[in-house]
Amino acid sequence: MVNRMTHPSAPRGRPRDSRAHQAILTAAAELVAELGYAAASIGAVAARAGVGKDTVYRRWPGKAELVYEAVFTRTEAAPAPDTGSLTGDLTALLESLVQEFAAPAATAALPGLLADFAADPDLRARIRSEFLAPAKDGLVAVFERAVRRGEADPGLPVDLVLDTLAGAVFFHVGLVGERPGPQLAAQLAAIVGRGIETR
Amino acid sequence: MVNRMTHPSAPRGRPRDSRAHQAILTAAAELVAELGYAAASIGAVAARAGVGKDTVYRRWPGKAELVYEAVFTRTEAAPAPDTGSLTGDLTALLESLVQEFAAPAATAALPGLLADFAADPDLRARIRSEFLAPAKDGLVAVFERAVRRGEADPGLPVDLVLDTLAGAVFFHVGLVGERPGPQLAAQLAAIVGRGIETR
Known part of the structure:
Protein backbone atom coordinates (compact mmCIF):
# COMPACT_ATOMS: atom_id res chain seq x y z
CA MET A 1 0.00 0.00 0.00
CA VAL A 2 1.36 3.38 -0.89
CA ASN A 3 0.34 6.63 0.60
CA ARG A 4 -2.55 7.60 -1.62
CA MET A 5 -2.88 11.09 -0.25
CA THR A 6 0.52 12.21 -1.39
CA HIS A 7 0.25 10.33 -4.68
CA PRO A 8 -2.78 11.90 -6.32
CA SER A 9 -2.12 10.19 -9.66
CA ALA A 10 -4.72 7.52 -9.06
CA PRO A 11 -5.10 4.00 -10.39
CA ARG A 12 -8.05 3.12 -12.64
CA GLY A 13 -11.47 3.21 -11.06
CA ARG A 14 -10.45 5.62 -8.37
CA PRO A 15 -13.70 7.62 -8.08
CA ARG A 16 -15.79 4.64 -6.97
CA ASP A 17 -12.94 3.12 -4.98
CA SER A 18 -12.13 6.40 -3.38
CA ARG A 19 -15.68 6.82 -2.07
CA ALA A 20 -15.69 3.37 -0.48
CA HIS A 21 -12.18 3.97 0.80
CA GLN A 22 -13.19 7.19 2.53
CA ALA A 23 -16.38 5.66 3.93
CA ILE A 24 -14.35 2.84 5.50
CA LEU A 25 -11.84 5.26 7.02
CA THR A 26 -14.62 7.43 8.45
CA ALA A 27 -16.42 4.40 9.88
CA ALA A 28 -13.19 3.13 11.45
CA ALA A 29 -12.42 6.47 13.12
CA GLU A 30 -15.99 6.80 14.41
CA LEU A 31 -16.18 3.27 15.77
CA VAL A 32 -12.82 3.49 17.52
CA ALA A 33 -13.89 6.74 19.18
CA GLU A 34 -17.26 5.27 20.19
CA LEU A 35 -16.33 1.73 21.19
CA GLY A 36 -12.57 1.70 21.67
CA TYR A 37 -9.94 -0.06 19.59
CA ALA A 38 -10.64 -3.61 20.77
CA ALA A 39 -14.37 -3.50 20.00
CA ALA A 40 -14.01 -1.78 16.61
CA SER A 41 -13.81 -4.95 14.51
CA ILE A 42 -13.34 -5.09 10.75
CA GLY A 43 -16.85 -6.53 10.54
CA ALA A 44 -18.35 -3.61 12.43
CA VAL A 45 -16.42 -1.11 10.32
CA ALA A 46 -17.53 -2.77 7.08
CA ALA A 47 -21.17 -2.79 8.23
CA ARG A 48 -21.13 0.90 9.12
CA ALA A 49 -19.41 1.80 5.84
CA GLY A 50 -21.96 -0.25 3.90
CA VAL A 51 -19.38 -2.54 2.29
CA GLY A 52 -18.47 -6.18 2.64
CA LYS A 53 -15.58 -7.31 4.84
CA ASP A 54 -13.79 -8.44 1.66
CA THR A 55 -13.73 -4.86 0.43
CA VAL A 56 -11.93 -3.83 3.61
CA TYR A 57 -9.46 -6.69 3.46
CA ARG A 58 -8.66 -5.95 -0.20
CA ARG A 59 -7.40 -2.55 0.94
CA TRP A 60 -5.86 -3.14 4.35
CA PRO A 61 -4.02 -6.22 5.67
CA GLY A 62 -5.68 -5.80 9.08
CA LYS A 63 -7.27 -3.58 11.68
CA ALA A 64 -4.07 -1.89 12.81
CA GLU A 65 -3.23 -0.50 9.37
CA LEU A 66 -6.84 0.56 8.81
CA VAL A 67 -7.13 2.34 12.15
CA TYR A 68 -3.70 3.92 11.78
CA GLU A 69 -4.65 5.36 8.40
CA ALA A 70 -8.07 6.45 9.67
CA VAL A 71 -6.75 8.24 12.74
CA MET B 1 4.13 8.14 47.05
CA VAL B 2 6.84 10.71 46.57
CA ASN B 3 9.88 10.36 44.44
CA ARG B 4 12.31 8.76 46.83
CA MET B 5 15.32 9.20 44.61
CA THR B 6 15.20 12.96 44.67
CA HIS B 7 14.24 13.08 48.36
CA PRO B 8 17.16 11.37 50.05
CA SER B 9 16.03 12.41 53.54
CA ALA B 10 14.56 9.02 54.36
CA PRO B 11 11.82 7.94 56.71
CA ARG B 12 12.59 5.66 59.68
CA GLY B 13 13.66 2.15 58.87
CA ARG B 14 14.89 3.04 55.42
CA PRO B 15 17.98 0.78 55.26
CA ARG B 16 15.99 -2.45 55.51
CA ASP B 17 13.09 -1.06 53.48
CA SER B 18 15.41 0.27 50.83
CA ARG B 19 16.94 -3.15 50.23
CA ALA B 20 13.54 -4.79 49.76
CA HIS B 21 12.44 -1.84 47.66
CA GLN B 22 15.39 -2.20 45.29
CA ALA B 23 15.01 -6.00 45.12
CA ILE B 24 11.37 -5.58 44.08
CA LEU B 25 12.23 -3.02 41.41
CA THR B 26 14.99 -5.20 40.00
CA ALA B 27 12.72 -8.26 39.95
CA ALA B 28 9.98 -6.28 38.20
CA ALA B 29 12.32 -4.99 35.48
CA GLU B 30 13.79 -8.46 34.93
CA LEU B 31 10.43 -10.22 34.75
CA VAL B 32 8.93 -7.68 32.36
CA ALA B 33 11.94 -8.07 30.05
CA GLU B 34 11.77 -11.88 30.28
CA LEU B 35 8.02 -12.52 30.21
CA GLY B 36 6.40 -9.32 29.00
CA TYR B 37 4.19 -6.92 30.89
CA ALA B 38 1.05 -9.08 31.02
CA ALA B 39 2.80 -12.13 32.49
CA ALA B 40 4.89 -10.22 35.04
CA SER B 41 2.40 -10.44 37.92
CA ILE B 42 2.83 -8.91 41.36
CA GLY B 43 3.00 -12.45 42.71
CA ALA B 44 5.83 -13.41 40.37
CA VAL B 45 7.71 -10.20 41.20
CA ALA B 46 7.32 -10.77 44.94
CA ALA B 47 8.52 -14.38 44.64
CA ARG B 48 11.64 -13.38 42.69
CA ALA B 49 12.40 -10.55 45.10
CA GLY B 50 11.99 -12.90 48.07
CA VAL B 51 9.24 -10.87 49.73
CA GLY B 52 5.53 -11.37 50.30
CA LYS B 53 2.94 -9.82 47.99
CA ASP B 54 1.84 -7.65 50.93
CA THR B 55 5.26 -6.02 50.96
CA VAL B 56 4.83 -5.05 47.32
CA TYR B 57 1.30 -3.73 47.82
CA ARG B 58 2.40 -1.66 50.84
CA ARG B 59 4.70 0.26 48.49
CA TRP B 60 2.87 0.36 45.15
CA PRO B 61 -0.88 0.57 44.47
CA GLY B 62 -0.52 -1.82 41.54
CA LYS B 63 1.57 -3.29 38.79
CA ALA B 64 1.58 -0.23 36.53
CA GLU B 65 3.17 2.04 39.15
CA LEU B 66 5.67 -0.66 40.12
CA VAL B 67 6.72 -1.35 36.53
CA TYR B 68 6.83 2.35 35.67
CA GLU B 69 9.17 3.02 38.59
CA ALA B 70 11.27 -0.06 37.78
CA VAL B 71 11.71 0.76 34.10
Whole structure:
Protein backbone atom coordinates (compact mmCIF):
# COMPACT_ATOMS: atom_id res chain seq x y z
CA MET A 1 0.00 0.00 0.00
CA VAL A 2 1.36 3.38 -0.89
CA ASN A 3 0.34 6.63 0.60
CA ARG A 4 -2.55 7.60 -1.62
CA MET A 5 -2.88 11.09 -0.25
CA THR A 6 0.52 12.21 -1.39
CA HIS A 7 0.25 10.33 -4.68
CA PRO A 8 -2.78 11.90 -6.32
CA SER A 9 -2.12 10.19 -9.66
CA ALA A 10 -4.72 7.52 -9.06
CA PRO A 11 -5.10 4.00 -10.39
CA ARG A 12 -8.05 3.12 -12.64
CA GLY A 13 -11.47 3.21 -11.06
CA ARG A 14 -10.45 5.62 -8.37
CA PRO A 15 -13.70 7.62 -8.08
CA ARG A 16 -15.79 4.64 -6.97
CA ASP A 17 -12.94 3.12 -4.98
CA SER A 18 -12.13 6.40 -3.38
CA ARG A 19 -15.68 6.82 -2.07
CA ALA A 20 -15.69 3.37 -0.48
CA HIS A 21 -12.18 3.97 0.80
CA GLN A 22 -13.19 7.19 2.53
CA ALA A 23 -16.38 5.66 3.93
CA ILE A 24 -14.35 2.84 5.50
CA LEU A 25 -11.84 5.26 7.02
CA THR A 26 -14.62 7.43 8.45
CA ALA A 27 -16.42 4.40 9.88
CA ALA A 28 -13.19 3.13 11.45
CA ALA A 29 -12.42 6.47 13.12
CA GLU A 30 -15.99 6.80 14.41
CA LEU A 31 -16.18 3.27 15.77
CA VAL A 32 -12.82 3.49 17.52
CA ALA A 33 -13.89 6.74 19.18
CA GLU A 34 -17.26 5.27 20.19
CA LEU A 35 -16.33 1.73 21.19
CA GLY A 36 -12.57 1.70 21.67
CA TYR A 37 -9.94 -0.06 19.59
CA ALA A 38 -10.64 -3.61 20.77
CA ALA A 39 -14.37 -3.50 20.00
CA ALA A 40 -14.01 -1.78 16.61
CA SER A 41 -13.81 -4.95 14.51
CA ILE A 42 -13.34 -5.09 10.75
CA GLY A 43 -16.85 -6.53 10.54
CA ALA A 44 -18.35 -3.61 12.43
CA VAL A 45 -16.42 -1.11 10.32
CA ALA A 46 -17.53 -2.77 7.08
CA ALA A 47 -21.17 -2.79 8.23
CA ARG A 48 -21.13 0.90 9.12
CA ALA A 49 -19.41 1.80 5.84
CA GLY A 50 -21.96 -0.25 3.90
CA VAL A 51 -19.38 -2.54 2.29
CA GLY A 52 -18.47 -6.18 2.64
CA LYS A 53 -15.58 -7.31 4.84
CA ASP A 54 -13.79 -8.44 1.66
CA THR A 55 -13.73 -4.86 0.43
CA VAL A 56 -11.93 -3.83 3.61
CA TYR A 57 -9.46 -6.69 3.46
CA ARG A 58 -8.66 -5.95 -0.20
CA ARG A 59 -7.40 -2.55 0.94
CA TRP A 60 -5.86 -3.14 4.35
CA PRO A 61 -4.02 -6.22 5.67
CA GLY A 62 -5.68 -5.80 9.08
CA LYS A 63 -7.27 -3.58 11.68
CA ALA A 64 -4.07 -1.89 12.81
CA GLU A 65 -3.23 -0.50 9.37
CA LEU A 66 -6.84 0.56 8.81
CA VAL A 67 -7.13 2.34 12.15
CA TYR A 68 -3.70 3.92 11.78
CA GLU A 69 -4.65 5.36 8.40
CA ALA A 70 -8.07 6.45 9.67
CA VAL A 71 -6.75 8.24 12.74
CA PHE A 72 -3.11 9.21 12.27
CA THR A 73 -2.72 10.47 8.71
CA ARG A 74 -4.56 13.78 9.03
CA THR A 75 -1.34 15.79 8.94
CA GLU A 76 0.14 14.01 5.95
CA ALA A 77 -3.18 14.16 4.07
CA ALA A 78 -3.04 17.95 4.10
CA PRO A 79 -0.73 19.75 1.67
CA ALA A 80 2.68 20.53 3.22
CA PRO A 81 2.44 24.01 4.75
CA ASP A 82 4.00 26.87 2.79
CA THR A 83 3.61 30.04 4.86
CA GLY A 84 6.80 31.70 3.69
CA SER A 85 8.85 31.10 6.84
CA LEU A 86 10.27 28.08 8.65
CA THR A 87 8.65 29.05 11.94
CA GLY A 88 5.30 29.58 10.21
CA ASP A 89 5.49 26.22 8.47
CA LEU A 90 6.49 24.41 11.67
CA THR A 91 3.65 26.10 13.58
CA ALA A 92 1.13 24.96 10.94
CA LEU A 93 2.56 21.45 11.02
CA LEU A 94 2.41 21.32 14.80
CA GLU A 95 -1.14 22.66 14.89
CA SER A 96 -2.16 19.78 12.65
CA LEU A 97 -0.31 17.26 14.82
CA VAL A 98 -1.91 18.67 17.98
CA GLN A 99 -5.37 18.29 16.43
CA GLU A 100 -4.52 14.78 15.34
CA PHE A 101 -3.30 13.59 18.75
CA ALA A 102 -5.99 15.42 20.73
CA ALA A 103 -8.87 13.91 18.71
CA PRO A 104 -11.06 11.42 20.60
CA ALA A 105 -10.35 8.71 18.03
CA ALA A 106 -6.60 9.15 18.59
CA THR A 107 -6.87 8.89 22.36
CA ALA A 108 -9.02 5.77 21.93
CA ALA A 109 -6.83 4.15 19.27
CA LEU A 110 -3.37 4.76 20.64
CA PRO A 111 -3.01 2.10 23.33
CA GLY A 112 -4.40 -0.73 21.23
CA LEU A 113 -2.32 0.29 18.24
CA LEU A 114 0.84 0.49 20.32
CA ALA A 115 0.12 -2.93 21.79
CA ASP A 116 -0.30 -4.37 18.28
CA PHE A 117 2.92 -2.69 17.12
CA ALA A 118 4.82 -4.12 20.06
CA ALA A 119 3.46 -7.62 19.52
CA ASP A 120 4.21 -7.60 15.78
CA PRO A 121 7.51 -6.08 14.60
CA ASP A 122 6.51 -6.71 10.96
CA LEU A 123 3.41 -4.58 11.44
CA ARG A 124 5.51 -1.76 12.90
CA ALA A 125 7.91 -2.02 9.96
CA ARG A 126 4.96 -1.82 7.53
CA ILE A 127 3.53 1.24 9.28
CA ARG A 128 6.99 2.82 9.18
CA SER A 129 7.50 2.22 5.47
CA GLU A 130 3.92 2.68 4.25
CA PHE A 131 2.85 5.66 6.33
CA LEU A 132 5.63 7.33 8.30
CA ALA A 133 8.22 7.37 5.52
CA PRO A 134 5.86 8.81 2.85
CA ALA A 135 4.55 11.34 5.38
CA LYS A 136 8.11 12.48 6.03
CA ASP A 137 8.88 12.57 2.32
CA GLY A 138 5.88 14.84 1.84
CA LEU A 139 7.30 17.27 4.38
CA VAL A 140 10.82 17.44 3.01
CA ALA A 141 9.67 20.36 0.84
CA VAL A 142 9.19 22.46 4.00
CA PHE A 143 12.86 22.09 4.86
CA GLU A 144 14.08 22.42 1.27
CA ARG A 145 12.31 25.77 1.04
CA ALA A 146 13.82 26.82 4.38
CA VAL A 147 17.29 25.92 3.06
CA ARG A 148 16.66 27.95 -0.11
CA ARG A 149 15.57 30.94 2.00
CA GLY A 150 18.77 30.58 4.02
CA GLU A 151 16.83 29.70 7.18
CA ALA A 152 18.18 26.16 7.61
CA ASP A 153 21.33 24.25 6.77
CA PRO A 154 21.31 21.67 3.95
CA GLY A 155 22.72 19.04 6.34
CA LEU A 156 19.71 19.23 8.64
CA PRO A 157 18.66 15.79 9.98
CA VAL A 158 15.08 16.19 8.68
CA ASP A 159 14.02 12.72 9.81
CA LEU A 160 15.05 13.47 13.38
CA VAL A 161 13.50 16.93 13.35
CA LEU A 162 10.17 15.41 12.27
CA ASP A 163 10.39 12.73 14.97
CA THR A 164 11.10 15.51 17.47
CA LEU A 165 8.01 17.48 16.41
CA ALA A 166 5.75 14.43 16.45
CA GLY A 167 7.31 13.11 19.64
CA ALA A 168 6.86 16.39 21.49
CA VAL A 169 3.15 16.49 20.64
CA PHE A 170 2.71 12.77 21.20
CA PHE A 171 4.34 12.88 24.62
CA HIS A 172 2.75 16.10 25.85
CA VAL A 173 -0.78 15.48 24.58
CA GLY A 174 -1.14 11.75 23.89
CA LEU A 175 0.90 10.33 26.71
CA VAL A 176 1.13 12.81 29.55
CA GLY A 177 -2.45 13.76 28.75
CA GLU A 178 -2.07 17.53 28.92
CA ARG A 179 -4.90 19.45 27.32
CA PRO A 180 -3.22 21.35 24.49
CA GLY A 181 -3.31 25.08 25.13
CA PRO A 182 -3.76 27.55 22.27
CA GLN A 183 -0.05 28.41 22.34
CA LEU A 184 1.29 24.86 22.27
CA ALA A 185 2.06 24.67 18.54
CA ALA A 186 3.71 28.08 18.50
CA GLN A 187 5.78 27.30 21.61
CA LEU A 188 7.00 24.01 20.17
CA ALA A 189 7.71 25.66 16.82
CA ALA A 190 9.81 28.24 18.66
CA ILE A 191 11.76 25.57 20.57
CA VAL A 192 12.49 23.40 17.53
CA GLY A 193 12.39 26.06 14.81
CA ARG A 194 14.99 28.27 16.46
CA GLY A 195 17.08 25.18 17.09
CA ILE A 196 17.39 24.31 13.44
CA GLU A 197 17.69 27.82 12.05
CA THR A 198 20.93 28.92 10.51
CA ARG A 199 22.55 31.59 12.64
CA MET B 1 4.13 8.14 47.05
CA VAL B 2 6.84 10.71 46.57
CA ASN B 3 9.88 10.36 44.44
CA ARG B 4 12.31 8.76 46.83
CA MET B 5 15.32 9.20 44.61
CA THR B 6 15.20 12.96 44.67
CA HIS B 7 14.24 13.08 48.36
CA PRO B 8 17.16 11.37 50.05
CA SER B 9 16.03 12.41 53.54
CA ALA B 10 14.56 9.02 54.36
CA PRO B 11 11.82 7.94 56.71
CA ARG B 12 12.59 5.66 59.68
CA GLY B 13 13.66 2.15 58.87
CA ARG B 14 14.89 3.04 55.42
CA PRO B 15 17.98 0.78 55.26
CA ARG B 16 15.99 -2.45 55.51
CA ASP B 17 13.09 -1.06 53.48
CA SER B 18 15.41 0.27 50.83
CA ARG B 19 16.94 -3.15 50.23
CA ALA B 20 13.54 -4.79 49.76
CA HIS B 21 12.44 -1.84 47.66
CA GLN B 22 15.39 -2.20 45.29
CA ALA B 23 15.01 -6.00 45.12
CA ILE B 24 11.37 -5.58 44.08
CA LEU B 25 12.23 -3.02 41.41
CA THR B 26 14.99 -5.20 40.00
CA ALA B 27 12.72 -8.26 39.95
CA ALA B 28 9.98 -6.28 38.20
CA ALA B 29 12.32 -4.99 35.48
CA GLU B 30 13.79 -8.46 34.93
CA LEU B 31 10.43 -10.22 34.75
CA VAL B 32 8.93 -7.68 32.36
CA ALA B 33 11.94 -8.07 30.05
CA GLU B 34 11.77 -11.88 30.28
CA LEU B 35 8.02 -12.52 30.21
CA GLY B 36 6.40 -9.32 29.00
CA TYR B 37 4.19 -6.92 30.89
CA ALA B 38 1.05 -9.08 31.02
CA ALA B 39 2.80 -12.13 32.49
CA ALA B 40 4.89 -10.22 35.04
CA SER B 41 2.40 -10.44 37.92
CA ILE B 42 2.83 -8.91 41.36
CA GLY B 43 3.00 -12.45 42.71
CA ALA B 44 5.83 -13.41 40.37
CA VAL B 45 7.71 -10.20 41.20
CA ALA B 46 7.32 -10.77 44.94
CA ALA B 47 8.52 -14.38 44.64
CA ARG B 48 11.64 -13.38 42.69
CA ALA B 49 12.40 -10.55 45.10
CA GLY B 50 11.99 -12.90 48.07
CA VAL B 51 9.24 -10.87 49.73
CA GLY B 52 5.53 -11.37 50.30
CA LYS B 53 2.94 -9.82 47.99
CA ASP B 54 1.84 -7.65 50.93
CA THR B 55 5.26 -6.02 50.96
CA VAL B 56 4.83 -5.05 47.32
CA TYR B 57 1.30 -3.73 47.82
CA ARG B 58 2.40 -1.66 50.84
CA ARG B 59 4.70 0.26 48.49
CA TRP B 60 2.87 0.36 45.15
CA PRO B 61 -0.88 0.57 44.47
CA GLY B 62 -0.52 -1.82 41.54
CA LYS B 63 1.57 -3.29 38.79
CA ALA B 64 1.58 -0.23 36.53
CA GLU B 65 3.17 2.04 39.15
CA LEU B 66 5.67 -0.66 40.12
CA VAL B 67 6.72 -1.35 36.53
CA TYR B 68 6.83 2.35 35.67
CA GLU B 69 9.17 3.02 38.59
CA ALA B 70 11.27 -0.06 37.78
CA VAL B 71 11.71 0.76 34.10
CA PHE B 72 11.23 4.47 33.51
CA THR B 73 12.92 6.33 36.35
CA ARG B 74 16.54 5.71 35.41
CA THR B 75 17.07 9.27 34.22
CA GLU B 76 15.48 10.91 37.24
CA ALA B 77 17.32 8.57 39.62
CA ALA B 78 20.66 9.94 38.41
CA PRO B 79 21.82 13.36 39.64
CA ALA B 80 20.84 16.19 37.26
CA PRO B 81 23.73 16.66 34.82
CA ASP B 82 26.07 19.62 35.45
CA THR B 83 28.62 19.68 32.63
CA GLY B 84 29.05 23.46 32.54
CA SER B 85 27.04 24.11 29.38
CA LEU B 86 23.41 23.81 28.34
CA THR B 87 24.25 21.66 25.31
CA GLY B 88 26.43 19.40 27.44
CA ASP B 89 23.71 18.99 30.05
CA LEU B 90 21.05 18.28 27.42
CA THR B 91 23.29 15.73 25.73
CA ALA B 92 23.84 13.93 29.03
CA LEU B 93 20.13 14.00 29.76
CA LEU B 94 19.28 12.67 26.30
CA GLU B 95 21.90 9.92 26.55
CA SER B 96 20.20 8.75 29.71
CA LEU B 97 16.75 8.89 28.07
CA VAL B 98 18.02 6.96 25.05
CA GLN B 99 19.39 4.22 27.33
CA GLU B 100 16.13 4.15 29.23
CA PHE B 101 13.89 3.79 26.18
CA ALA B 102 16.21 1.38 24.34
CA ALA B 103 16.42 -1.06 27.27
CA PRO B 104 14.70 -4.44 26.72
CA ALA B 105 12.51 -3.90 29.80
CA ALA B 106 11.28 -0.58 28.37
CA THR B 107 10.39 -2.07 25.01
CA ALA B 108 8.56 -4.89 26.77
CA ALA B 109 6.77 -2.66 29.29
CA LEU B 110 5.65 0.21 27.11
CA PRO B 111 2.56 -1.17 25.33
CA GLY B 112 1.04 -2.72 28.44
CA LEU B 113 1.73 0.39 30.49
CA LEU B 114 0.21 2.65 27.83
CA ALA B 115 -2.87 0.43 27.65
CA ASP B 116 -3.26 0.65 31.46
CA PHE B 117 -2.81 4.43 31.35
CA ALA B 118 -5.47 4.77 28.67
CA ALA B 119 -7.94 2.55 30.51
CA ASP B 120 -7.46 4.37 33.83
CA PRO B 121 -7.19 8.17 33.79
CA ASP B 122 -6.61 8.17 37.58
CA LEU B 123 -3.57 5.98 37.10
CA ARG B 124 -2.19 8.33 34.47
CA ALA B 125 -2.79 11.28 36.78
CA ARG B 126 -0.93 9.48 39.59
CA ILE B 127 2.02 8.68 37.31
CA ARG B 128 2.08 12.30 36.22
CA SER B 129 2.08 13.71 39.75
CA GLU B 130 4.16 11.05 41.48
CA PHE B 131 6.84 10.43 38.88
CA LEU B 132 6.84 12.86 35.96
CA ALA B 133 6.39 16.04 37.98
CA PRO B 134 9.15 15.24 40.51
CA ALA B 135 11.43 14.13 37.66
CA LYS B 136 10.90 17.48 35.98
CA ASP B 137 11.42 19.34 39.25
CA GLY B 138 14.75 17.56 39.62
CA LEU B 139 15.84 18.86 36.22
CA VAL B 140 14.84 22.49 36.71
CA ALA B 141 18.36 23.09 38.08
CA VAL B 142 19.79 22.39 34.61
CA PHE B 143 17.80 25.28 33.15
CA GLU B 144 18.34 27.58 36.14
CA ARG B 145 22.08 27.19 35.68
CA ALA B 146 21.72 27.86 31.95
CA VAL B 147 19.80 31.07 32.74
CA ARG B 148 22.52 32.16 35.20
CA ARG B 149 25.18 31.53 32.55
CA GLY B 150 23.18 33.65 30.11
CA GLU B 151 22.51 30.66 27.84
CA ALA B 152 18.73 30.56 28.25
CA ASP B 153 15.92 32.99 28.97
CA PRO B 154 14.22 32.98 32.38
CA GLY B 155 10.80 32.62 30.69
CA LEU B 156 11.70 29.28 29.11
CA PRO B 157 8.79 26.78 29.13
CA VAL B 158 10.85 24.13 30.95
CA ASP B 159 7.96 21.70 31.19
CA LEU B 160 7.48 21.76 27.42
CA VAL B 161 11.20 21.53 26.72
CA LEU B 162 11.41 18.39 28.85
CA ASP B 163 8.37 16.86 27.12
CA THR B 164 10.06 17.65 23.81
CA LEU B 165 13.27 15.88 24.84
CA ALA B 166 11.45 12.85 26.20
CA GLY B 167 9.00 12.82 23.30
CA ALA B 168 11.73 12.94 20.67
CA VAL B 169 13.48 9.93 22.20
CA PHE B 170 10.23 8.12 22.90
CA PHE B 171 8.98 8.57 19.35
CA HIS B 172 12.24 7.84 17.55
CA VAL B 173 13.36 4.88 19.65
CA GLY B 174 10.33 3.55 21.51
CA LEU B 175 7.65 4.02 18.89
CA VAL B 176 9.21 4.16 15.45
CA GLY B 177 11.66 1.52 16.64
CA GLU B 178 14.83 3.07 15.26
CA ARG B 179 18.01 1.68 16.75
CA PRO B 180 19.60 4.68 18.46
CA GLY B 181 22.84 5.65 16.72
CA PRO B 182 25.81 6.94 18.73
CA GLN B 183 25.09 10.52 17.64
CA LEU B 184 21.38 10.55 18.49
CA ALA B 185 21.65 12.31 21.86
CA ALA B 186 24.05 14.94 20.52
CA GLN B 187 21.88 15.58 17.45
CA LEU B 188 18.74 16.01 19.53
CA ALA B 189 20.63 18.21 22.00
CA ALA B 190 21.69 20.39 19.07
CA ILE B 191 18.14 20.66 17.72
CA VAL B 192 16.53 21.51 21.04
CA GLY B 193 19.49 23.13 22.78
CA ARG B 194 20.07 25.69 20.05
CA GLY B 195 16.35 26.34 19.96
CA ILE B 196 16.18 27.44 23.57
CA GLU B 197 19.47 29.28 23.71
CA THR B 198 19.48 33.02 24.14
CA ARG B 199 20.75 34.71 21.02
